[in-house]
Amino acid sequence: FHDGVRYIDYVIAYEQGDEGKSEDGKVEELRRKYEENLKEKGLQIEHEPKEESQDQKTCFVKVHVPWEILLRNAERMKMKMPLKEEKVEEQKKGSSGMCSCFGSIYRKMVSPCLLNSEGVEEREEPDYYTSEFVRDKMDFFDIKDEKTFFTNSQRSRIAYRLMSETRFGTKRIDIGINNLIGEGGYLAAFPLHEGKHKSSESKIPANANLRRLLYWEWARWGRWYKFQPLDLIREYLGDKIALYFAFMGYYTKWLWSATIVGLAVMIYGIVTVVNWRTVSQEVCDETYPTYAGNLTMCPLCDEDCSYWKLKTSCLASRITYVFDNEATIFFAVFMSMWATMFLEFWKRRQFQLSYEWDLVDYDEERDLIRPEYEAQVTRERLNPITGDMEPYLSTKDKYTRTCFSLVTVFFWILVIIAAVFAIIVYRLAISAIFAVSIDLSSLGAIGTFATPAMLTTITASLLSLIVIMLLNKVYEKVALWLTELELPRTQTEFEDRFTFKMFCFQFVNFYSYLFYIAFFKSTITGSPGNYNYLFGEWRWEECDAGGCMYELSIQLIIIMFGKQLWNNIVELVLPWAQTKYRQWKSQKVSAEMKDNEYTRWEQDYDLNQFKEMDLFYEYLEMVIQFGFVTLFVAAFPLAPVLALINNIIEIRLDANKFICELRRPLAHKCSDIGAWYYLLEFIGNLAVVTNAFTIAITSEAIPKLVYYYVYSLEIYPESTYVVSCILFHNILQGYVNNSMSYFNTSDFDLRSYGHAIKLICIYYSRYPGYLSPPNANPPYAFTTQYWHNIAGKLAFIIVVEHVVFLLKRLLDYLIPDRPRKLRDKIRREHFLVQNMMFKAETDKLRQQFSRKIILHRWP
Template identity: 40%
Template sequence: MGKYIHMYISACFTDWSVFNIYLSFAGFDIGGQVAIGFSHWKSPFPGNGQNLPSPDCVRSEASAVPPISEHLEPVSCPASLSITPLPTLSASQETLCDSTFPVILLLYTLLIFPPAVKGVNVLLGRQRSEGISSPSRDDDSTLLNQGTHSSILDDNTNKSSGLCFADGKSRIDYILVYRKSSSQSEKREIFERNIRAEGLQMEKEASITNSDVIFLKLHAPWDVLCRYAELMNIRMPFRRKIFFMHRRHKFMNRMEKRINKFRGWLPRKPMKFDDTLPDLEENESFTAPFSRSRIHHFIIHNKDTFFNNATRSRIVHHILQRVKYEEGKNKMGLNRLLSNNSYEAAFPLHEGKYHSKNSIRTHGAENHRHLLYECWAWWGVWYKYQPLDLIRRYFGEKIGLYFAWLGWYTGMLFPAALVGLFVFLYGIFTLEHCQVSKEICQATDIIMCPICDQYCPYLRLSDSCIYAKETQMDMCKHLTLFYSCLPATVFLEFWKRRRAVLAYDWDLIDWEEEEDEIRPQFEAKYSKKERMNPISGKPEPYQAFTDKYSRLIVSASGIFFMILVVIAAVFGIVIYRVITVSTFAAFGWALIRNNSQVATTGTAVCINFCVIMLLNVSLFLLSLRATTEQPRTESEWENSFTLKMFLFQFVNLNSSTFYIAFFLGRFTGRPGAYLRLINRWKLEECHPSGCLIDLCMQMGIIMVLKQTWNNFMELGYPLIQNWWTRRKLRREHGPKAKASFPQWERDYNLQPMNAYGLFDEYLEMILQFGFTTIFVAAFPLAPLLALLNNIIEIRLDAYKFVTQWRRPLPSQAKDIGIWYGILEGIGILSVITNAFVIAVTSDFIPRLVYAYKYGPCAGQGRAGEGCMMGYVNASLSVFRVSDFEKRSQPKTTGSELFGDAVKYCRYRDYREPPDSAEPYSYTLQFWHVLAARLAFIIVFEHMVFAIKTLIAYLIPDLPKDLRDRMRREKYLIQEMMYEAELERLQKEKNEKKKKDKAHHKEWP
């Protein structure tokens, strides 16, 4: 009996501090495994003990109902940090915790009526109880969680106007908005009549600012929520999780004390949230699909808060999607009514205001929205981890997964950014020791041929010294060979593991997406052709095979046409570069004239950015019309639209970069025999220091400008629109009018979420992921720029979701959908492109060939900086000026720069001199370099693909401890349900015996 006394003393202390409870009082041997019943209960409110405001939407009759389950009710009083042999308290024990009787009476009660702990058995040393064992942890760590499935803030709804019906009790679960002047009143009346038939409660109210706008408020009573929660298989909590902790050795305890003493000098987890804030982690409870027949098994403190607000809104939306709006016809669903303007808007309510005069750290959180703003959307917490569980509870699993993926992607950019920064700094610090850049900067006697027709002058090779040094800073390719491709694979593999953990924590492992309803456009197009659905057994519109594939051909033709439009835009940029370089070469300003090629590249990139942004809008509108294959469901349409838009925007964003990386300066011919565009314009050549500087400028400028523009449009556009709406309201109703508006009025004045959901958010990040990984070997700072942008992006998106947008419908999803396949495709493409960038665009392979075959270290098996002496001279060919074509002959002879007229000039290539037996033909070194480049591409790709496959094999998609926990939990759920059912049957049997006995006594 001593163990029960010990547990109740430790569990019912009113002091919040941690007490030293001696297990000797209970007389137990703790040499083995012990179970943690309750540990270090953390107050969800600030240290001053001030609670949240009392709820204003709580039904009196619901609150008066006693707990449905007596033996499954979790403890609500604080528990001390003590090792106890009992896992939980029953409802009767919870009452004792709240009692004001003296401790003596408590002990006396326990001695007389020892409590029976049901459903969970606990191991204590070598002692085993009968029944089910609690789940254990393989990593010797302890998972200590208290509370129920619902958030604490669900029990304390914000006490502000506009969250309830006029009675102040019924919570508003959904809002529909329509105009009285709309011509669809008949459909609305039928729809609303059927809504009432489903059991939903309704209340209408006119807008304060416009009497023509009507708000239809919907509330789902308890019986409706239970009925549809069972139909939708919503998982609800019915048992708190309890884990085991192995007793540590004394030596480990001493080591931990020393480590903690050392860590005391360091900041404690600066990226974690403050301990004084509410617990933002999801509470650990066993869950099961809700069942009304087993309602007594679930943990129900209060009927009004058992289903949280997001779940309530999801249930109401599920009902609205299945309510008919025309009598005698199979036409139903809110989406169709929104598409034909029967209703103007539909949305769940935000939970009050997001901003408060008082900080959450001093006065506590007023509601979930306020908590999200302070802990997530506020710029002051930019370095903190995201409260994913709170995001999920408020916005749903689909949006929660997006922010989880974005945070995971941002975290994986840290090592890539550090490596890229190290490579960049290494190039700076080794700049003065680079033999190649030294030779270029000292080559004052080497005269380079003009890079354009007639107007471009002869140049000294030393004039490109600065650009040669900049190129050398990116030439540390031996440090980025595998770094450039493997992070994408590691990121994807670890994301699968992270997604599995989130799916388990959020009860999405066994979740299956419901069958999508037919799109209104599909129904309108094929309403005359129907066939029986083999699954539902109901007639539905049908698209013939020939019609479907003819539309696919038309859609594919549209895609091909739009890709040709993008290629034509790139072709225009190429012509601009060819013409402008000659114009700048004849410019009167010496700074532009001497840097004509760099100026051309810079202006071309800026023009290219403007073309990209214009084409993005045009391609978006065209892609909407290009989806002519008429997908049957919303998910099919979304997948088709996503693939098209990604393909268009990927080609639009990267086409110019591919041109610079793999085509610029590769097909220009040679002096005296240039290849020309339309037999007129000479194709652009690379700078004497190489083409890598052009690629770096292209990537840097496009990346910075695009990310800046996207961030401005994401936040600036809704801010401006909401500011204009507030300005109109102040003019019409006074400066303090908005403060008196109910919540539905304030939310209606916010901007609706994009009609395409998270498409734009994912698309922006996926394109950035491609831009970062595909050409990272040429621009090692790309991950750093992406990291800085994503840190801002997370807070911008959070601020937008919390403050500027209406609350989106909380929806479920177990992964990021089709985007994961696109990410895998980008990862494969990045291997190929980086192999070509290293082998073709850079001088990495030519330098290796020279060092091992032609340099001073040839045949010695080494390739240091000393082996690169003479490389610049060996990489340049000689051209006789008299062999120039007439239209290419420079207008100047070079005498103004070099004293005498130039007779010979140099150009980048491996060709024979003009006085050789085969003038201007390729040398043997050219073929050696070409063979080495092809060999490197083949070996590099196969090696990286082999390593990627090995990494994917070695990293399991499901962590072992999670797999064990899932199996253990499945077993425990079955056992707990079985035991609870046996207990119920036994209770019914005993009651029946008592009735029979009483009836026997009453018999005469």
């Protein structure tokens, strides 16, 4: 305030219109009543006229909460405040030599990541016991100074609570600052940042404000490798936002192990595909003893496509092997266990943070009824808990709205599937065009990469990415509209319902095309002479001779990388541009008025507004990313690598956004990540199934094992040598030729027997599959090896799923959600706090009693 003594706990902004307008007069009256009621509640306000602002039209109302009002509402809100006695840490037992050695090594490894700023150390306050604040027991609390007992975020919470309960009219919904903003009475309400975040100094001063300290040690790009100062983040931004950054940091920390193993699997595939006698080399080889590369394959499309040599799939086969090798099975199982252990240990970490931040016994504050609910619901009934009349939505109306919403959600999910179907049709059409129009021999070295199948996959993946990003915007509005239509009673209920819809939409939007490639594409194409057609027009596209794994990998790379790149650009560029534009526009108006100071409240007003749902989208992005990392990791071992790089960037982007680009958010309290944990758990369980099916259906791992154990020794008896038994790849010699069936070209139907193959005299061509030759009885029937493969795939799925789920449940049982030592510590602290309060109360009564005795004896 202008007196230099009172704090600004909240700022309200509005634009003052011209006099004489009835609408402005009505709004002015609402503001006047509201501010009068604020004063009646004990709040103190101070006005800043529009003439003092940079844009010459914005007025500001500064709100201050006096000491007595702070005390009264801290008790009412059951705030936990520090007691006078500091915690005394018990002496830890000495660890064993091996544990001590590992601990020392770990500390040396992470020492560069530790925060070593003097400002951070000075901000670390002593660890006090805390208790719910009671005014009658103020002497027990550590009140050294009225100005510092309540933090700025706590003062803002109390101010917002009072502003939310203050009326501005006679109607039922005429209550609270948010409703008044909705009525047009004010434009914005926000707590102030603690000064500027940047300075001309090259080193942060010792007395720097918390905002500047967080920028220097956390939000700057130069601190990307540093641990996050979670306690300072919590002090400045509140528990809810601090918990989000704690989750991001913990998730990113766990991604390091997945990244290392994924890189090892990738490097193994790259090294062995070059140096060992792999199946992919058979595809590329035209010489003895396999001649696989010289095999003549059936045409890829009807009429215009001709025969082709298997060696043209050399690059695709090598890419497939890099992702689909012996290590893939191990990595898929590893990631399933990784997801389980991450979620289990996150629950422990979350409980630890709840303990450190005094949220273990936190009882969610009573949710206020949403103004939209109050405005549209006309019925009322008595609340048996509060005794107040509250708006009530009948059960019939509630079910009607919910059923309509669910039907609409299902309809829009079908729209997403239709979009995926359109991309499939594009693939069918463009693959035939590429197969006819591209002459690989004329492209030279480029032709090795730019095969029709590769170009089709890349262009379809890019188109899929564009469609996904466009549909995301559409479905966000649809989900918001449906949630509003359901009329949720509270904000928590609104967020839960919106979360369910957005997750359903984005799950289908991002993953449906991946499910098609992984599990359906290879099973619906048919075989030569018996091809399947879409709408009787387009022949279903076939997988490459080596399978669909490389297509799934390319789709994952493009979707995941493209999504992360776009999101980071939007989060970095748009907020910065919007802030700079508002600052430029505000200062341009008053360029000639040199005397007007660019005040702190106007600087914050020119920043972007923090919306309650902003954190929702951050969590949603991480949940979808978690799906990419776990669901199809068998097809793309580098998914954790991309996720790790993205998260390192994302943490600094979000930190910079909260410190530099957004108005300071209200410090909400929150003890866990809520429904997001259950969505992560759902994805983790689904990942076991998808990875098992990916290896069994999309990968060639099971057919290779069946060939090795059942057929290779009969076909290549020399492979029984010891050296060949050690090198699994040599044992698979002849696998490609064995996996290709024969087809008599005279058996093509008229539709497939196009003019491109009429002039070529070839009697037999090959195609992937395990069908009997044309001269067998019956011809083109499934062979015994085909049924062996099916049995092996089913056995693999059943065994892997049961073993992994059993291990997951075992880990869930062995790893308690709450560490036993921490549980005991909490019980002991509760016991000590009760004893301290009892002792302090006893001492106080003893002093009062002794004083009475002295007064009685005085005469």
